[in-house]
Amino acid sequence: xxxxxxxxxxxxxxxxxxxxxxxxxxxxxxxxxxxxxxxxxxxxxxxxxxxxxxxxxxxxxxxxxxxxxxxxxxxxxxxxxxxxxxxxxxxxxxxxxxxxxxxxxxxxxxxxxxxxxxxxxxxxxxxxxxxxxxxxxxxxxxxxxxxxxxxxxxxxxxxxxxxxxxxxxxxxxxxxxxxxxxxxxxxxxxxxxxxxxxxxxxxxxxxxxxxxxxxxxxxxxxxxxxxxxxxxxxxxxxxxxxxxxxxxxx
Amino acid sequence: xxxxxxxxxxxxxxxxxxxxxxxxxxxxxxxxxxxxxxxxxxxxxxxxxxxxxxxxxxxxxxxxxxxxxxxxxxxxxxxxxxxxxxxxxxxxxxxxxxxxxxxxxxxxxxxxxxxxxxxxxxxxxxxxxxxxxxxxxxxxxxxxxxxxxxxxxxxxxxxxxxxxxxxxxxxxxxxxxxxxxxxxxxxxxxxxxxxxxxxxxxxxxxxxxxxxxxxxxxxxxxxxxxxxxxxxxxxxxxxxxxxxxxxxxxxxxxxxxxxxxxxxxxxxxxxxxxxxxxxxxx
Numbered sequence: 001x002x003x004x005x006x007x008x009x010x011x012x013x014x015x016x017x018x019x020x021x022x023x024x025x026x027x028x029x030x031x032x033x034x035x036x037x038x039x040x041x042x043x044x045x046x047x048x049x050x051x052x053x054x055x056x057x058x059x060x061x062x063x064x065x066x067x068x069x070x071x072x073x074x075x076x077x078x079x080x081x082x083x084x085x086x087x088x089x090x091x092x093x094x095x096x097x098x099x100x101x102x103x104x105x106x107x108x109x110x111x112x113x114x115x116x117x118x119x120x121x122x123x124x125x126x127x128x129x130x131x132x133x134x135x136x137x138x139x140x141x142x143x144x145x146x147x148x149x150x151x152x153x154x155x156x157x158x159x160x161x162x163x164x165x166x167x168x169x170x171x172x173x174x175x176x177x178x179x180x181x182x183x184x185x186x187x188x189x190x191x192x193x194x195x196x197x198x199x200x201x202x203x204x205x206x207x208x209x210x211x212x213x214x215x216x217x218x219x220x221x222x223x224x225x226x227x228x229x230x231x232x233x234x235x236x237x238x239x240x241x242x243x244x245x246x247x248x249x250x
Numbered sequence: 251x252x253x254x255x256x257x258x259x260x261x262x263x264x265x266x267x268x269x270x271x272x273x274x275x276x277x278x279x280x281x282x283x284x285x286x287x288x289x290x291x292x293x294x295x296x297x298x299x300x301x302x303x304x305x306x307x308x309x310x311x312x313x314x315x316x317x318x319x320x321x322x323x324x325x326x327x328x329x330x331x332x333x334x335x336x337x338x339x340x341x342x343x344x345x346x347x348x349x350x351x352x353x354x355x356x357x358x359x360x361x362x363x364x365x366x367x368x369x370x371x372x373x374x375x376x377x378x379x380x381x382x383x384x385x386x387x388x389x390x391x392x393x394x395x396x397x398x399x400x401x402x403x404x405x406x407x408x409x410x411x412x413x414x415x416x417x418x419x420x421x422x423x424x425x426x427x428x429x430x431x432x433x434x435x436x437x438x439x440x441x442x443x444x445x446x447x448x449x450x451x452x453x454x455x456x457x458x459x460x461x462x463x464x465x466x467x468x469x470x471x472x473x474x475x476x477x478x479x480x481x482x483x484x485x486x487x488x489x490x491x492x493x494x495x496x497x498x499x500x501x502x503x504x505x506x507x508x509x510x511x512x513x514x515x516x517x518x519x520x521x522x523x524x525x526x527x528x529x530x531x532x
Contacts, residue, residue: 005350005351009350071333071335075335077300077325077352078320248302
């Protein structure tokens, strides 16, 4: 199997996007710092949310990861299996790399804030799970692990959606594009209230609490980790079922 | 070494694109894969290279199925009519990645060919004209050094000069490092002097698969005054007739007995394109 070449190629596709993304993040950090120096929050303000931006970025990357690569691999005598293994390695590598970079950004901005004052930055992990233990190596490693799993779940979800759309014909695409949101937003709540007495809604809320905690300092990051890992495995598993029968639609 | 295509059938909806195709592509030969539009040529090449799947049958390379087999697929390069390369990628970057996937790809030779064809390798695929789009793929096909190279409409959009250069380079390549080339094309007259074996496909079925010499020696062309030709062909297996003014040419399958040919008639070899037209029109 030619996994090395296909992984290298797929990683290359992320190189430019990653560079642009972190350039924007850097500009935002600098902008916030400059604005704070100009109008001074006197250390009372904070900002956060880069991890959520990364999740959206990786989800979009996942959405753009299939068709072009698939055609290039078909052109170059690479099997679907090798391409898929290469994609999985790429997703894991990029998720790990970005979770490390995001933690480093959070730590560096924190250090700068402590040194020169101004707006403080709190990463997602600091916001939700800081009650667990004092900051230190273990805390940071746990943070990297959990955010890596979140990122992997985002990129694999994007990949699954794009492979699903690639395999569908036009009519099916329209049905799914309209049917899924309508079902989630209107039909499911209606069925839930009419026939299940709100049991489905309660289950969704329980899953939400299971992942994020109940916002009273009890959130367990390993619940999030578990859900993200299971979600990634399911997304990859379903993607493989779609990829292994994918054909050139040129 | 050979590629064996065994009992391959493929349908698209109600259209039968290939119907129980059985052929063998031997080692170090130049094949012409000929057929009319929609005959199934590209479908067959796409199945060989694992781009689409056959409904039934299998493709074997040296006895090993090519389906989802990296080792087998690495021995085949297909230059397709359509674009599989990223449109925004520069040609020089495509050369670089081709080297990654096909280690025997000769970048220096590719650059040399780019100079010959006056192709700017700093351009991206999107900015190339139809002709140069074919040229960059032809360059890769001639430099990739895989045992099997499949060329689907390689001269699409090429002007007469570039087509001439391509055929010369193909013969040069074949002479220096022989491999198996399969040329799928509509321009039969141009390739007829390049190909050794002819595979004619009609409505998804292989109707001829033999050497060009054998195919053309199965018949002959007789030309002359219409009335003389008409009386000569009475008991012959005529596959086609062309009339221009008072002159007539008849394409005849069967062995020739020179003693029976009237003095006012001229005998020439069967013309591949004419034979193809007659065979695929019937």
